[in-house]
Amino acid sequence: MNTTRHLEPAPAAPTTLPGPQRxxxxxxxxxxxxxxxxxxxxxxxxxxxxxxxxxALTVADVPASAIIKTASKALGRHxxxxxxxxxxxxxxxxxxYAAPGSETYITGRCxxxxxxxxxxxxxxxxxxxxxxxxxxxxxxxxxxxxTLHVTERDPATGxxxxxxxxxxxxxxxxxxxxQLAQQNAAAPEPVPNRGGLLxxxxxxDWQQVYRWATASPRWTPPSWGISADEWPTPGQTPPPIARxxxxxxxxxxxxxxxxx
Ligand SMILES: [Zn+2]
Numbered sequence: 001m002n003t004t005r006h007l008e009p010a011p012a013a014p015t016t017l018p019g020p021q022r023x024x025x026x027x028x029x030x031x032x033x034x035x036x037x038x039x040x041x042x043x044x045x046x047x048x049x050x051x052x053x054x055x056a057l058t059v060a061d062v063p064a065s066a067i068i069k070t071a072s073k074a075l076g077r078h079x080x081x082x083x084x085x086x087x088x089x090x091x092x093x094x095x096x097y098a099a100p101g102s103e104t105y106i107t108g109r110c111x112x113x114x115x116x117x118x119x120x121x122x123x124x125x126x127x128x129x130x131x132x133x134x135x136x137x138x139x140x141x142x143x144x145x146x147t148l149h150v151t152e153r154d155p156a157t158g159x160x161x162x163x164x165x166x167x168x169x170x171x172x173x174x175x176x177x178x179q180l181a182q183q184n185a186a187a188p189e190p191v192p193n194r195g196g197l198l199x200x201x202x203x204x205d206w207q208q209v210y211r212w213a214t215a216s217p218r219w220t221p222p223s224w225g226i227s228a229d230e231w232p233t234p235g236q237t238p239p240p241i242a243r244x245x246x247x248x249x250x251x252x253x254x255x256x257x258x259x260x
Contacts, residue, residue: 028058035201040228046197048075049089053202068209090213095196095226097189099151099160106149108164110142112172118143142166148173152180153187157232160190189223196228 022030031054041047049071056062056070072086100106118136120127136143146164150173153160165173199206206226211219224231 024058024061028054031058031201038197038201040200041197044093044194044197046089046093046195049086049093050197050201052086053198057202087213090198090209093195093198094210094214094219095192095199095222095228096194097158097192097222098194099190100162101149106162106164108146108149108162110144110146110164110166110169112142112165112169114140114142142169144168150177150180151184153184153190155183155187158188158190159193191224191231192222192228193231196226196231199227200229 035041035047035050041050052071052074055074056067060070062070072084075085077083078085114136118131118134120131144166146166148165148170150163151160152163163176207221211217
């Protein structure tokens with residue numbers, strides 16, 4: 001069976017590259033060291049993907065047009081689905097902002113102000129005593145399971161903070177929403193907090209590669225930049241971009257690298 005498929009959209013032409021400036025084994029050692037030294041690669045699970053690219057760029061000794069295909073072969077197929085793993089791994093490195101609740105189910109308790117003390121129903125004297133130190137009483141909040149969430153956007157980072165309310169405090173939620181409207185409208189596009197590690201370690205037309213991996217032909221990078229190195233960390237100076245570690249990887253060619 002011929003599994004070769006053509007890519008969508010029109011493929012980018014591979015670029016001819018200058019030869020590596022170091023012996024391949026030495027270059028691989030350098031990349032590996034830098035990847036392991038970058039704590040973001042461990043947190044995100046991107047380390048394996050980056051190491052596969054480092055291998056393809058150095059000791060694999062393949063033409064530039066075969067780098068993605070070679071990285072794909074190194075990563076192999078998913079043991080259960082049998083699909084090549086490279087696309088989901090690149091998609092997981094898509095530069096993006098993950099807002100609270102976008103990746104996990106939001107659980108929260110209503111933070112509307114409490115006017116009367118919280119006393120558990122049918123409680124024993126001991127339970128009543130314990131309720132005095134309950135945060136519903138110490139913080140004077142409603143504390144009921146929340147189903148309404150009002151987003152507050154940070155004026156500097158655009159990051160979201162959720163304020164949660166129960167259905168009984170819908171009016172309070174609307175009041176806070178109204179109060180935040182102006183600040184939220186003026187907030188910048190959120191600083192990304194996920195992905196962007198491939199562009200931080202290797203040079204390529206990553207927009208094309210991310211579009212290919214996510215099958216999103218219109219995807220564009222965040223305005224803060226495509227590389228995680230470009231994003232400001234609140235309260236910290238951004239890390240310097242070490243240009244010497246960047247080397248060009250061409251975008252996928254007309255042959256799907258998913259099928260090495
Ligand atoms: Zn409430």
